[in-house]
Structure formats: structure tokens, C-alpha cells
Amino acid sequence: MAWWLIVLIILGALLFCIALYDTLQASDPILRNFPVVGHFRSLLSTSGPKLRQYIVAANDEERPFSRDQRTWVYSTASGHNAYVGFGTDSVIDRGSHIIIKQSAFPDTTPTGENAPLPCAKVMGAWRDRTHKFRPESVVYVSAMSYGSLSARAVEAINRGCAITGSMQNTGEGGVAYPHRNGGKLIFQFGTGYFGCRNTDGTFSLDALLETVGSAEVGCIEIKLSQGAKPGLGGVLPGKKVTPAIAKARGVEMGQTVYSPNRHSAFDDVDGLIDFIEMIANATGLPVGIKSAVGQQNFWDELAGRMAARSEGPDFITIDGGEGGTGAAPLAFSDHVSLPFREGFARAHKPFVHAGLHQHIIFAGSGRLGFPAEALLAFSMGADMIGLAREPMLALGCIQAQRCHDGHCPTGITTHNKWLVRGLDPADKATKLANYLVGLRGEILKLSHACGMVHPALVTADMIELIDEPHRSATIAELFDIDASFPSINAEQEQAIQQIMSELGSAATTAR
Numbered sequence: 001m002a003w004w005l006i007v008l009i010i011l012g013a014l015l016f017c018i019a020l021y022d023t024l025q026a027s028d029p030i031l032r033n034f035p036v037v038g039h040f041r042s043l044l045s046t047s048g049p050k051l052r053q054y055i056v057a058a059n060d061e062e063r064p065f066s067r068d069q070r071t072w073v074y075s076t077a078s079g080h081n082a083y084v085g086f087g088t089d090s091v092i093d094r095g096s097h098i099i100i101k102q103s104a105f106p107d108t109t110p111t112g113e114n115a116p117l118p119c120a121k122v123m124g125a126w127r128d129r130t131h132k133f134r135p136e137s138v139v140y141v142s143a144m145s146y147g148s149l150s151a152r153a154v155e156a157i158n159r160g161c162a163i164t165g166s167m168q169n170t171g172e173g174g175v176a177y178p179h180r181n182g183g184k185l186i187f188q189f190g191t192g193y194f195g196c197r198n199t200d201g202t203f204s205l206d207a208l209l210e211t212v213g214s215a216e217v218g219c220i221e222i223k224l225s226q227g228a229k230p231g232l233g234g235v236l237p238g239k240k241v242t243p244a245i246a247k248a249r250g251v252e253m254g255q256t257v258y259s260p261n262r263h264s265a266f267d268d269v270d271g272l273i274d275f276i277e278m279i280a281n282a283t284g285l286p287v288g289i290k291s292a293v294g295q296q297n298f299w300d301e302l303a304g305r306m307a308a309r310s311e312g313p314d315f316i317t318i319d320g321g322e323g324g325t326g327a328a329p330l331a332f333s334d335h336v337s338l339p340f341r342e343g344f345a346r347a348h349k350p351f352v353h354a355g356l357h358q359h360i361i362f363a364g365s366g367r368l369g370f371p372a373e374a375l376l377a378f379s380m381g382a383d384m385i386g387l388a389r390e391p392m393l394a395l396g397c398i399q400a401q402r403c404h405d406g407h408c409p410t411g412i413t414t415h416n417k418w419l420v421r422g423l424d425p426a427d428k429a430t431k432l433a434n435y436l437v438g439l440r441g442e443i444l445k446l447s448h449a450c451g452m453v454h455p456a457l458v459t460a461d462m463i464e465l466i467d468e469p470h471r472s473a474t475i476a477e478l479f480d481i482d483a484s485f486p487s488i489n490a491e492q493e494q495a496i497q498q499i500m501s502e503l504g505s506a507a508t509t510a511r
């Protein structure tokens with residue numbers, strides 16, 4: 001018999017079996033009614049999001065990141081030319097388009113080698129913490145746990161951060177071996193107290209001291225909530241608790257672990273301040289909080305109690321509702337907590353009124369890993385920006401949106417050995433470093449265009465949003481920000497001006 005006839009018979013038999021199965025099964029009416037061809041529907045709906053980005057979508061469509069944004073990250077990370085030719089293809093007079101108003105007299109300070117961009121404030125200075133420090137980079141990699149990320153992704157991030165002097169936030173999964181590759185850490189813990197817990201899941205100071213002593217931890221972040229899923233607990237299924245994850249988190253291997261939706265170590269604002277002070281005193285490290293913005297009374301009370309007690313967090317990270325996550329229910333991601341700009345403005349205001357905003361470092365996160373968006377955050381009062389998914393793009397993420405199901409095709413958010421194999425930590429560390437340096441360089445160029453040596457000096461009246469033709473407003477007007485309350489005081493301004501000019505002249509001399 002001819003070979004092609006054999007193939008045809010096998011194919012026919014296969015199709016017959018599929019058709020029989022489809023007709024007899026009862027769970028999917030489409031397959032029951034349209035045996036065999038019905039499978040194309042699910043094939044197209046699963047591959048649709050992946051194909052759309054290559055074939056159908058325009059450059060500035062798609063969420064969370066448009067093709068233009070992804071291309072900019074990919075080019076910057078690969079060290080390719082990220083410039084565009086011919087002019088913008090964006091519609092720039094509507095849709096909350098960001099317009100940065102340049103000065104007639106731009107700043108001329110040269111940019112240092114690798115675009116160093118230290119923070120304009122010293123973290124922990126207000127409370128005079130033993131290990132206070134000036135963050136070397138205003139840009140850092142935001143919280144993503146070992147667990148939600150693969151070990152190779154965590155290693156690549158840590159190494160990329162070490163190259164650029166940026167910090168890496170551990171996320172709430174404890175400190176693991178790939179975190180120890182030279183990059184400075186923000187150790188984060190949440191309601192599960194991973195890396196600082198007793199066996200019953202309550203907070204343990206001894207375990208915290210052991211964890212922060214075991215790695216290069218610069219500061220500690222207590223996570224109250226994150227933008228993508230505020231007010232929600234979490235479950236880590238036992239099958240995901242590998243020996244390395246169990247060790248990092250301080251839990252039993254193979255056992256399902258639950259994080260409650262609120263902390264058990266404190267109940268109210270004063271309790272939170274006491275808890276922060278206790279940890280800062282025991283470790284000597286600056287201690288901050290991370291939260292998405294919901295009900296306003298929390299922020300008003302926190303600023304009020306901090307002013308009254310002269311105690312409290314050294315830094316506050318505000319995460320926007322548009323923030324990313326490893327996994328969350330859609331209703332939480334879409335509807336709980338305010339987006340970054342609205343949330344940051346509301347949370348920041350009581351600290352300005354209490355005269356505290358120049359003492360505390362404010363960090364922001366929520367799709368800020370692009371030059372104009374980052375500058376806008378600085379103009380609102382942010383001192384640092386945390387980036388999660390943009391660094392994932394630099395690591396090769398294709399926005400397949402499979403972070404939650406273990407099938408991330410790029411090996412970043414999966415523990416599947418085959419998929420992780422494709423991620424080379426050394427190569428991706430360089431790509432991440434290129435991206436972080438490229439972003440800092442562009443933030444600096446934009447600040448210089450505004451006539452400022454550092455983004456902390458860019459104020460909310462220097463940036464506008466255009467919503468529709470002939471209708472625009474400054475960030476100051478839109479978010480009721482008093483641009484005459486600068487985010488740094490005269491002493492901080494003088495110090496950062498000197499640092500920037502020294503970094504610039506060091507680079508010029510080296511050239």
C-alpha cells in the first residue's frame with residue numbers, strides 16, 4: 001500500500017475518534033454540536049492574544065503595554081537604537097497624552113557613565129536609622145517573589161541590579177539563593193510573614209533578623225497591599241512549595257500555605273507605627289510600607305499620627321490599581337483600588353499638609369517604566385519608581401499573560417524546567433542593566449530639557465495632560481498639587497545638585 005494512503009487512513013481514524021469523543025461528551029455544547037471543527041474555536045481563542053500583538057494591533061493599542069512601549073523596552077534592553085524616525089505616529093492631542101513643557105534654557109550638566117541617578121533623599125535620615133543610606137538609583141525593580149518568578153529570572157534581576165546599582169525588591173516570598181548575586185535588596189514581607197514567621201504563621205523577629213542578616217538587605221518593606229489585588233489573601237498550593245521555596249519562605253515543603261487578607265502583627269495605625277519602629281530599632285534598617293490607595297482615612301490618620309509622634313515609615317510605596325501580579329481575580333485587578341496618578345496624589349497630600357513629605361521617600365509603581373510616565377510620577381512627588389513588568393519585558397517577556405498558570409513561554413514566571421531552560425541569567429542580566437541605564441538616561445534627558453539637573457526638581461506645573469483637542473491641564477491643576485511645595489528642601493536640593501555635577505564631571509574626565 002502507498003505510504004500516503006497509510007497516512008490518510010491514520011488521519012481519518014484519528015479524526016473519527018475525535019469526532020466520536022466530541023459527540024459523546026457532555027461538557028462542551030460547541031464540540032458536541034460541531035465535532036472536530038469546534039476545536040478551532042478554543043485554539044484561536046487561546047492563541048488570539050499572542051497573534052494579535054504581531055498581526056492585528058496598532059502600535060499604540062494593547063494593554064497593559066502597547067507595541068510601541070514593548071518595542072522601546074526591547075530595543076533599549078538589547079542595546080539597539082531606540083530612536084524613531086519621521087516623527088510621532090501617536091495622536092498627541094487627546095487621550096490623556098503626556099506633554100512635558102521644556103525650558104528655553106535646558107540644564108547642561110553632563111550625564112555620568114551608565115546614567116547614574118541617585119535618589120535626592122537619604123532613606124532613613126528623618127528617623128536617623130543606623131543603616132540610613134542614599135539609594136544609588138531612583139529606579140528599582142519592584143516586588144516580585146521567588147515563586148511567582150523562576151530562580152533564573154530572580155538571578156538575572158539580581159545581577160542586572162548589581163550592574164546598575166539599582167535595588168531589587170524580593171516580593172513577599174522571602175530571600176532565596178538567586179537573590180544573592182550582588183544586587184542590593186529591599187526585603188518585603190506581607191501578611192504571610194514569609195521569611196520572618198513562626199510555624200503558626202505569626203510574625204517572628206528572630207526569623208526576620210536571620211533573614212536580613214543572610215543577604216545584602218538595604219531596607220525592609222511591609223506590604224499592606226498591592227494594586228492588582230488589595231485586601232485579598234493568598235494561597236500557595238502545596239505542589240508549588242518546592243524545597244527551595246519552602247526554605248526561602250520558612251514553610252513546610254509540599255504543604256499548602258495561606259496568607260490572610262490583613263496583618264496579624266498590628267490592628268490600627270498606631271500599631272503599624274509601633275511595629276515599624278520596633279523592626280527599625282532591632283535591625284537598624286530603614287523600614288517602609290507598600291500599599292495601594294483605597295479609603296482616604298488611612299492616609300490622613302497615618303500622616304497625622306506620624307506628625308504627632310515624629311515616628312513612622314522611612315518610605316512609602318504607592319502601587320497603582322493598574323499594577324501587575326502573578327495571579328489575581330479579575331474583579332480585584334480591574335476594580336479594587338485607585339490608579340497610580342489618582343491614588344498617589346490622594347495619599348501624598350496629607351503628608352504635604354503635615355510637613356512630612358520632604359522627610360519620607362515616596363516610591364511609586366504602576367506602569368511607570370517609560371521616560372515620560374516616570375517623569376510625571378516625579379513631578380507628583382515620587383522620589384523613586386519601582387518597576388516589575390517592564391523589567392520582565394527586558395528579560396524577554398512577550399506579554400503572553402500566562403503568569404498565573406505555570407506556562408510562561410519565556411521561563412520568567414514558571415518553574416517548568418523545560419521553559420526555564422531557555423532563560424540565560426547572564427544574558428538577561430545584561431539586558432536588564434541596559435534597560436535600567438537607558439531609562440535613567442532618558443529620564444535625565446527629559447529633566448534637563450525642563451531645565452532641571454534631577455527629576456526631583458521637575459514640578460507638577462511642568463507637565464500637562466491633553467484629553468481632547470484644545471483641552472489640556474497641568475498635573476498641578478488636575479490633581480490639586482501645590483507646585484510651590486517642592487518634594488525636596490533647599491538642603492536636599494543643594495546636595496543632589498552637587499552629586500549630579502560630580503557624577504557628570506567624573507564621566508567627562510574619564511572620556
Ligand SMILES: Cc1cc2nc3c(=O)[nH]c(=O)nc-3n(C[C@H](O)[C@H](O)[C@H](O)COP(=O)(O)O)c2cc1C
Nearest residue numbers: 142143144171172323324325326366367387388389
Ligand atoms: C509576577 C509578579 C509578581 C508580583 N509579586 C508581588 C509581590 O510579591 N509583592 C508586591 O508587593 N507586589 C508584587 N507585584 C506587583 C509589582 O511589584 C508592582 O507593584 C506592580 O506590578 C506595578 O508595577 P509595573 O506596572 O511596573 O508592573 C508583582 C507583580 C508581578 C507582575
